[in-house]
Structure formats: structure tokens, C-alpha cells
Amino acid sequence: MSKLGRIGIASVVAVGLFLVAALSVTRGGGKPSADAVAAPGASTLLAPAAAAGSLQGSITALQARLQVFPQDWKSYASLGLAYVQEARVTADPTYYPKAEGVLQRSLDLHGQDNFEAMVGMAALSAARHDFAAALDWGERAKAVNPYNGSVYGVIGDAQVELGRYDEAFATFQTMVDTRPDLASYARISYARELQGDVAGAIEAMSGAEAFAGTPLDRAWAANQLGELYFNSGRVGRAAEQYRLATNLAPAFVPPQAGLAKVAWARGDVAEATARYTEVTQRYPSPEYVIALGDLYELTGRTDLAQQQFDLVATIQRLFTSNGVNVDLELSLFQADHGDTATALQTARAEWDRRHSILVADALAWALHANGEDRAAERYSRRALSLGTRNAQLLFHAGMIQLALGDRDQAGRLLTEALAINPFFSIRYANEAQATLRSLGRAR
Amino acid sequence: MSSTRIRTRFVAVAAAAALGAGLFAGLGSTPGVASSHREAPLTSADPQIDQTDLYAFVSPDRPNTVTLIGSWIPFEEPAGGPNFYQWAENTNYDIHVDNDGGASADVTYRWKFTTHYRSENTFLYNTGRVRSLGDADLNIYQTYDLSRITSNGSRLILNDQKVAPSNVGSASMPGYNSNLFDAATKSFGDAPSYSWVGQSDDPFFLDLRVFDLLYGANLSEVGDDTLAGFNVNTMALQVPKKALKGPNGNQKIGIWSTASRPSIRAQYADGTQSFSGHNVQVSRLGNPLVNEVVVPVGTKDYFNASKPKNDQQFLPAVNDPELPHLLNAVYGTEVPDSDPNTPGIQRDDLIQVFLTGVPGVNQPSNVVASELLRLNMAIPPCTDACSSLGVIGGDLAGFPNGRRLSDDVVDISLRAVLGVLLEPHQALADTIGDGVDANDVAFNTEFPYVGYPHSGSDPDPH
Numbered sequence: 001m002s003k004l005g006r007i008g009i010a011s012v013v014a015v016g017l018f019l020v021a022a023l024s025v026t027r028g029g030g031k032p033s034a035d036a037v038a039a040p041g042a043s044t045l046l047a048p049a050a051a052a053g054s055l056q057g058s059i060t061a062l063q064a065r066l067q068v069f070p071q072d073w074k075s076y077a078s079l080g081l082a083y084v085q086e087a088r089v090t091a092d093p094t095y096y097p098k099a100e101g102v103l104q105r106s107l108d109l110h111g112q113d114n115f116e117a118m119v120g121m122a123a124l125s126a127a128r129h130d131f132a133a134a135l136d137w138g139e140r141a142k143a144v145n146p147y148n149g150s151v152y153g154v155i156g157d158a159q160v161e162l163g164r165y166d167e168a169f170a171t172f173q174t175m176v177d178t179r180p181d182l183a184s185y186a187r188i189s190y191a192r193e194l195q196g197d198v199a200g201a202i203e204a205m206s207g208a209e210a211f212a213g214t215p216l217d218r219a220w221a222a223n224q225l226g227e228l229y230f231n232s233g234r235v236g237r238a239a240e241q242y243r244l245a246t247n248l249a250p251a252f253v254p255p256q257a258g259l260a261k262v263a264w265a266r267g268d269v270a271e272a273t274a275r276y277t278e279v280t281q282r283y284p285s286p287e288y289v290i291a292l293g294d295l296y297e298l299t300g301r302t303d304l305a306q307q308q309f310d311l312v313a314t315i316q317r318l319f320t321s322n323g324v325n326v327d328l329e330l331s332l333f334q335a336d337h338g339d340t341a342t343a344l345q346t347a348r349a350e351w352d353r354r355h356s357i358l359v360a361d362a363l364a365w366a367l368h369a370n371g372e373d374r375a376a377e378r379y380s381r382r383a384l385s386l387g388t389r390n391a392q393l394l395f396h397a398g399m400i401q402l403a404l405g406d407r408d409q410a411g412r413l414l415t416e417a418l419a420i421n422p423f424f425s426i427r428y429a430n431e432a433q434a435t436l437r438s439l440g441r442a443r
Numbered sequence: 444m445s446s447t448r449i450r451t452r453f454v455a456v457a458a459a460a461a462l463g464a465g466l467f468a469g470l471g472s473t474p475g476v477a478s479s480h481r482e483a484p485l486t487s488a489d490p491q492i493d494q495t496d497l498y499a500f501v502s503p504d505r506p507n508t509v510t511l512i513g514s515w516i517p518f519e520e521p522a523g524g525p526n527f528y529q530w531a532e533n534t535n536y537d538i539h540v541d542n543d544g545g546a547s548a549d550v551t552y553r554w555k556f557t558t559h560y561r562s563e564n565t566f567l568y569n570t571g572r573v574r575s576l577g578d579a580d581l582n583i584y585q586t587y588d589l590s591r592i593t594s595n596g597s598r599l600i601l602n603d604q605k606v607a608p609s610n611v612g613s614a615s616m617p618g619y620n621s622n623l624f625d626a627a628t629k630s631f632g633d634a635p636s637y638s639w640v641g642q643s644d645d646p647f648f649l650d651l652r653v654f655d656l657l658y659g660a661n662l663s664e665v666g667d668d669t670l671a672g673f674n675v676n677t678m679a680l681q682v683p684k685k686a687l688k689g690p691n692g693n694q695k696i697g698i699w700s701t702a703s704r705p706s707i708r709a710q711y712a713d714g715t716q717s718f719s720g721h722n723v724q725v726s727r728l729g730n731p732l733v734n735e736v737v738v739p740v741g742t743k744d745y746f747n748a749s750k751p752k753n754d755q756q757f758l759p760a761v762n763d764p765e766l767p768h769l770l771n772a773v774y775g776t777e778v779p780d781s782d783p784n785t786p787g788i789q790r791d792d793l794i795q796v797f798l799t800g801v802p803g804v805n806q807p808s809n810v811v812a813s814e815l816l817r818l819n820m821a822i823p824p825c826t827d828a829c830s831s832l833g834v835i836g837g838d839l840a841g842f843p844n845g846r847r848l849s850d851d852v853v854d855i856s857l858r859a860v861l862g863v864l865l866e867p868h869q870a871l872a873d874t875i876g877d878g879v880d881a882n883d884v885a886f887n888t889e890f891p892y893v894g895y896p897h898s899g900s901d902p903d904p905h
Binding site for chain 1: 501
């Protein structure tokens with residue numbers, strides 16, 4: 001690090017790592033002062049704190065600062081992270097090329113041990129689903145500073161997505177042993193969830209929530225708890241957590257989608273449709289658009305459904321053109337919507353890149369859609385190899401067994417899927433029940 | 444550009460950065476393309492374990508006692524509702540005292556916090572006017588347990604004591620200063636001992652723009668207390684000197700503070716569940732501004748997890764810190780050297796300030812070099828000719844002999860780094876500073892000494 005790095009920079013690690021710019025003061029061994037709230041002048045720009053607009057405010061402020069201090073590579077790194085975040089917050093992937101530009105600028109100004117920009121590149125790569133690159137940047141950042149918890153976050157996340165689970169879980173253990181906080185407890189929760197320990201996952205996520213230092217962080221953890229409850233069929237407890245999250249952070253969209261899902265699970269399709277409509281207007285992520293389309297389809301409004309599905313294709317093209325690889329998500333969608341040959345092609349392409357259980361599941365489902373059920377079974381086994389209590393994976397496995405003619409095994413798997421979560425899919429929950437009935441094993 | 448505009452912008456960046464950090468963590472999970480790729484925050488906004496400052500001084504009004512003060516959660520905006528500022532649960536907040544120079548804790552005071560909600564049906568901090576610490580309208584409140592830990596074990600000194608709440612504003616909390624702030628002081632023990640925990644004004648004062656030197660900022664522009672109008676969470680403890688004295692009556696003590704939290708296991712072999720992972724130190728603080736002088740660049744995380752016993756590793760960095768080189772590059776100032784006859788730069792003076800204590804002032808015999816705030820309790824509090832420049836201002840009762848709230852540690856550190864403790868030294872070492880010489884708020888003359896917090900109803904606290 002340059003000698004000039006000494007004074008202002010020593011401080012900017014950890015929480016302030018990405019976004020603290022001018023105020024990276026070091027007031028001692030504590031972390032940098034990252035948690036100010038808006039001051040006069042700033043407050044009008046930044047309020048409301050919980051809205052996506054405040055991130056925009058932070059971007060504006062960083063841009064202004066960089067005009068005054070164009071050599072400030074730290075702020076370029078922070079801006080890059082902010083752009084990655086803005087892409088997520090707004091579902092607008094055109095921020096990714098911008099992020100790449102300023103992160104590269106930061107590295108050009110200060111390449112050697114630019115921890116922040118390296119972590120930024122890792123986060124950008126992960127956001128674009130290039131997990132091999134994310135892992136690579138994460139390892140480079142770790143070589144610079146192995147004592148920062150976040151670096152284990154990016155590395156472990158990439159290992160999970162690449163299907164390297166043993167390494168991933170070891171990385172998460174190092175992360176939480178380096179810094180027990182919301183970020184690391186949340187990953188321990190995910191590791192437990194993947195291994196089928198739902199109670200342990202809930203326990204760890206509750207611990208994460210207890211460490212939350214801001215309402216937004218707490219809302220994030222509450223939403224995750226809502227997901228854990230919903231995915232294990234506990235709709236009432238899920239609803240409590242989603243409501244808590246929306247109360248804490250009204251602008252945070254995921255728990256609103258959770259409440260839409262809850263309404264559907266409780267049989268209130270009208271409320272679910274209204275809520276999903278609002279959610280997709282605020283945040284047009286393919287996941288929510290597909291859910292709304294599925295709801296329309298469920299109620300026989302096929303024209304409206306088709307509109308949503310067409311929109312998905314448009315959104316996917318937008319992501320692809322901004323460097324985001326969406327093969328995994330595309331494949332499931334294509335398999336579910338009649339484009340089975342393409343589904344298989346995209347799933348195979350993704351499997352060539354990485355071997356996560358979710359890619360295995362997508363490949364199994366695409367093979368099944370193409371009638372290749374022997375091969376599908378192989379990948380389906382792989383998808384279940386961690387013992388994950390995921391109703392969708394089990395439903396796919398059951399339908400594959402049915403296609404192979406093993407009615408007993410199919411019945412067992414579908415029963416298990418519905419026992420875990422009878423509301424696992426707007427599209428397939430009814431079909432799962434009906435199939436089970438036809439097998440004489442109605443629940 | 445006017446100073447005011449500069450300041451506004453810098454505060455804005457800080458604020459934006461802070462919010463951004465919160466968003467980064469909080470919204471990290473916003474689904475990207477689909478839920479198949481789990482996104483969790485990389486780092487969480489953890490202001491609650493972000494310690495800003497540590498103070499230790501012989502109490503001016505009770506000179507047979509020592510006061511220890513720790514401040515946490517930087518940049519608390521007074522109008523920070525609706526959630527305001529809470530201590531973290533499941534976290535050990537510790538102040539350690541080394542009383543034999545051995546660089547390990549001989550006495551540790553530990554605060555642990557519990558958050559209480561009177562009503563689970565509301566997120567409101569208060570549901571009506573709050574006139575006392577036990578007021579039923581204070582919906583969210585915290586209590587603390589304070590323990591004293593020595594080689595003889597841990598002893599609970601105070602149990603379930605109430606924390607003074609954030610100062611929401613005059614409409615919600617009329618008479619805050621006396622009803623809530625003053626009321627949170629608790630005496631205990633037979634000798635005079637006092638404890639207080641709550642929200643206070645941020646006692647630290649400086650112009651943050653000194654840290655923009657490296658981007659070509661000009662020190663002639665500084666002079667604003669960029670921390671004016673912000674609050675912090677503070678714990679203050681006043682104990683008799685005898686509670687801290689070491690073997691053979693040693694009064695030269697070293698003080699540092701840490702926060703630690705339990706880890707957790709990713710995988711269980713036997714299916715059992717427990718939070719009983721080992722404790723991990725996540726924060727460490729002794730001297731102010733230690734990152735500029737002691738901790739090598741890029742090793743801040745490492746320092747936060749490190750133990751004073753192992754501080755020998757930081758000696759080379761203190762012996763030739765980068766700051767003088769930086770100032771040399773920008774201003775052409777001389778790079779001081781305490782031993783010009785030895786090749787390379789030597790800084791025995793800084794090693795004394797930051798690692799060993801100053802001989803004849805606060806250095807204990809047989810000291811193990813370690814980054815502690817060192818206080819000689821035998822030096823009486825200053826009564827006249829007091830100087831906010833402490834020892835370099837001729838006032839031995841101030842920094843680096845302990846640290847008082849009023850000590851101007853930025854100026855002291857800048858001057859020390861430029862060699863003010865060496866003779867001869869360059870003229871600038873006697874004058875350099877950030878232009879901010881005192882806090883924006885008056886300190887209290889009695890325990891807990893910190894200033895009352897800025898009110899949430901103040902329309903312009905900065």
C-alpha cells in the first residue's frame with residue numbers, strides 16, 4: 001500500500017469497507033465510523049433511510065467526492081459496490097457494467113493490495129453468477145487480508161454455488177470464527193439448511209437477527225426467518241416474520257412477496273394477486289413475475305399469465321446483455337413453459353460450469369421434461385445428496401420416479417415433499433396433491 | 444469552496460456511506476434473478492461493536508478514584524428514530540486493566556445487555572411521555588449486568604441496572620437530563636463507586652478532513668468539529684484506585700477495551716444445537732488514533748482480534764510510521780528520528796507514547812510493550828495550568844498519561860508524530876493541529892462527566 005495510504009485509509013476496513021469514504025476516520029481500534037445517519041443537508045437527499053433512494057444518495061455523494069478527489073481509489077471501490085447493490089435493489093442490471101468500470105478504475109489507480117476493489121469484483125462476479133471468477137477474486141482479497149470476515153463470505157458463497165460444499169462449510173466456519181455477526185451467522189444458517197437441519201438453520205438465523213445493528217439488517221434476518229418457516233410449511237410463523245420485516249423496513253420488497261405467498265397459501269388468491277402485482281411493480285425480478293404469471297394461470301386468466309411470462313423473457317434478455325448469466329433460472333422456466341429442448345441445453349451449459357445441487361435439480365427437471373428420465377434420476381439423486389429438506393427438489397424427484405414407473409418411490413417422495421411444505425409452488429402444489437391422490441396416497 | 448460547503452459535503456458522504464453500508468447489508472438479499480442464488484450480506488452494519496473512544500483518568504472531584512469511560516456506536520444522529528440506539532445483546536463489552544505491566548488483564552469489568560419490550564405490539568420506542576427510567580411509556584429499554592473478573596473468578600457487581608435511553612426529544616422526554624440521564628447513575632460498594640450507562644454527546648472532537656491529506660486536501664481548510672451534534676452510547680465506571688492497583692502498590696496501569704461474541708458451529712456431528720461456541724474478540728481499543736501510528740495499513744481487522752501480549756509485532760510499524768512520510772510528501776516537513784546515528788528511522792518517543800508508557804510518567808517497571816492506554820494513578824488531577832495538550836502541554840494529568848475527555852488527542856498525536864517529544868524538533872511540531880481544540884458540548888463536572896446527548900427534537904444539531 002502506498003505511503004499515502006497510511007492516514008485516511010487504515011481505517012476503512014470492515015463495515016465501512018465498501019461505502020465509507022470521507023469519514024473513514026480511525027478513531028482507534030474500533031471499526032470505522034460507518035453508521036452515521038443523515039446530517040442536515042444530507043438528510044433531505046437521503047431520507048427515507050430504508051428506501052432504495054438512500055443508496056442512490058450514497059452514490060451521488062461518492063460521485064461528488066470523486067470529482068474533488070479523483071485519485072481516491074477507495075471511493076471508486078465503494079462506488080463499485082454501491083452500483084452492484086443498486087442493481088440488486090432496483091433489479092436494474094445496467095448497473096453491473098458501471099460497477100465493473102469504477103472497480104477497474106480503482107484497481108488501475110491502486111492495484112497491488114486493493115482489498116476493497118477485490119471484494120467488489122468478487123461481489124460483482126457473484127451477482128453476475130460467474131462464481132468461478134467470484135472465487136478467484138475472493139481468494140485474491142483473502143491473500144491481502146485474511147482477517148476480514150467478509151472475504152470468507154464471498155469465497156464461501158462462491159463455493160456453495162460451485163457445489164463445493166465441504167469447502168464452503170469450512171469457509172463459513174472460518175468466517176464465523178473470525179467475526180460472529182449477522183453476515184456469518186446467516187451463512188451458518190444456510191449451511192445447516194442445505195444439510196437438512198431446518199431447526200438449526202432457524203436457530204442460527206435468530207442469532208443473526210439478534211446481532212442486527214440496524215432496522216434494515218433486522219428486517220433482512222426476519223425475512224430470512226420467514227422463508228425458513230414458509231419453506232417448512234409453517235405459514236403462520238412465516239407471516240409473523242414477514243410482517244415484522246415489513247414493519248421494520250417498509251421499502252424492503254422480499255417480505256412483501258412473502259406476504260403475497262402467504263395469502264396464496266391461505267387460499268386468498270385475490271389478495272395474493274394484488275400483492276404480487278404491487279411487488280412486481282416495485283421490483284420486477286423474474287421470480288416475482290413468474291409467481292404472478294402462475295397465479296393468473298391458476299385462476300384461468302391465461303392472457304394475463306402470458307403477459308407475465310413474456311415479460312420474463314424480456315427481463316432475462318436484459319440481464320444477459322449486462323453480463324449476468326441466468327442459465328439456471330432460465331432452464332427451470334423453459335422446462336415449465338414448454339420450451340423443453342432449450343431448457344435442457346441451458347441446464348447442460350450450466351452443469352458444465354458448476355455442480356451445485358440446484359443446478360443438478362434443474363438439469364434433472366429438464367431431462368425429465370425431455371423424457372430422459374433415467375438420466376434425470378441420476379441428477380435428481382445428486383440434487384438430494386446433501387439431505388436438504390426442500391419440497392421442490394423432492395417433488396421433482398417424485399415426478400421423475402413416477403415417469404420411470406416406480407409408483408412406490410414416487411409416492412414416498414411426493415408425500416415427503418408435501419409434508420415439508422404443502423405450499424412449495426404456486427404452479428405445482430396442486431399437481432403434487434393430485435398425483436399423490438392418483439397414487440392412492442392422498443395425505 | 445467555502446468551509447461550510449465542504450463540511451456539508453463531507454458529512455453528506457459520511458451519512459450516505461453509512462446508509463449505504465446499512466443498505467448493503469440489509470438489502471443484500473434482494474433477489475437478483477431468482478431465489479436460486481442465495482444472497483446474504485457480506486458484512487453487516489455493526490455500529491454496536493464499533494468502539495469510538497476509551498478514556499481513563501483520575502477523577503477530578505474524587506481524586507482517590509479512577510474513572511473509565513468507553514464510547515460506542517459512532518455518528519448517532521439525535522433524530523435517529525424510530526429505533527434509536529441500543530447496545531448489542533449476546534456480546535461482552537469489556538474494559539480490561541493490566542496492573543503489573545505484563546500486558547494481560549488482571550481486572551476486567553464486563554457489561555452485558557438485555558433488551559426489553561413492554562409491548563410486543565408496537566415498534567415505538569416510547570408510547571407516551573417518559574419521565575423516569577421505569578416509566579411504562581418507555582416501550583423499549585435496556586438493562587445491564589456489570590461483572591468484575593479477576594484471577595479469582597467473576598463477581599456480579601450490578602444486576603439489571605437501567606440504561607439511560609436515547610434522547611428522543613423534549614416532547615417525548617421532558618426533563619431528559621435530570622429525569623433520565625442523571626437518574627441512571629448508580630452507586631455501589633462500600634467505598635464510593637459509581638456506574639452509568641446511556642446515551643451521551645460524542646466527547647471526541649476533531650476535523651475529519653485531516654484524513655484527506657492523502658487526496659491532496661489542505662490542512663489550512665480544517666477547523667470544524669465534524670463530530671459536533673452527534674451522540675454515542677457510553678459506559679462510565681468510577682472505582683477506588685485500590686480496586687485497580689497492582690502488586691507492590693503499583694499505580695501505573697494499562698487499560699484497553701474489547702467486545703467479544705460467541706461463535707457457532709456450521710455442522711453438528713451429533714445433531715445437538717448450542718450457541719456455546721468459543722468467544723471471538725471483534726473489537727479492540729486502547730489509545731486514540733492508534734491506526735495512524737501503531738497498526739500497519741491493512742491489518743485493522745487483525746488488530747481488532749489481537750491480544751496486547753502479542754503487540755511486539757507492531758513495534759516496527761511504530762518505529763517508522765508512515766504519517767511523517769506522508770506529511771513530508773505533502774508539506775516537505777522533516778521526518779523525525781530519535782536516533783539519527785542508527786541507520787533507518789527510529790522512534791523511541793512514539794514507542795513510549797503508544798507501547799510502553801513514558802519513563803518517569805506512566806511506564807510501569809518491567810513493562811511488556813503493548814498498545815494500552817497507560818495511566819499513572821499517582822499523578823493527581825490537574826487543578827491549575829491544565830492543558831488540553833496533556834503531557835506535551837506540561838500537564839502530566841492528561842494524554843498520554845491516561846486520557847481525559849477534554850484532551851485534544853488529534854493535535855497531540857499529530858505533534859508527537861512530528862517529533863514534539865524529541866529535542867530538538869521542527870517548529871511545526873509545536874503548532875500543527877486540526878484547528879478544533881474543544882468539544883462542541885460542555886462536559887459535566889461530575890460523574891459520568893460526558894456531556895448530555897443532543898436532543899432528537901433539535902432541528903439542527905450539527
